[in-house]
């Protein structure tokens with residue numbers, strides 16, 4: 001196993017419901033360390049750029065509208081197999097299909113308003129982290 005970094009977003013639905021702390025507690029309990037965090041209200045261009053791979057999907061317009069509807073908490077998480085570990089505790093995209101005890105099973109509303117984002121592979125993690133953070137904004141957690 002290798003120590004990895006992954007990008008996490010607590011989406012506008014969960015931020016609006018004041019669930020930042022509860023979700024961060026799940027991340028930390030899973031052994032993921034927060035090495036960078038910022039709260040942002042994404043504009044249309046930022047949201048479209050972030051989800052550019054989905055631009056031809058039927059849900060793209062609505063997704064961008066949702067992601068710009070309120071502030072989000074963007075974080076970089078670090079840990080052993082952080083990418084897969086985060087995806088595991090997030091649960092399936094559609095909360096109806098998410099395993100019990102996962103973040104989406106417990107906090108998501110529907111397949112669109114699903115509380116969290118997590119990078120799905122090493123290349124996407126690298127790209128997504130660089131989309132929001134400069135290298136000098138990532139804090140080493142050596143203590």
Ligand code: UDP
Nearest residue numbers: 059063092093111112113114116117118120
């Ligand atoms: N999404 C949606 N409708 C769908 C599938 C996805 O609105 O039918 C949204 C949802 O917010 C999801 C995001 O688009 O988290 C990105 O989709 P992806 O398939 O990459 O899912 P994820 O990696 O977030 O589980």
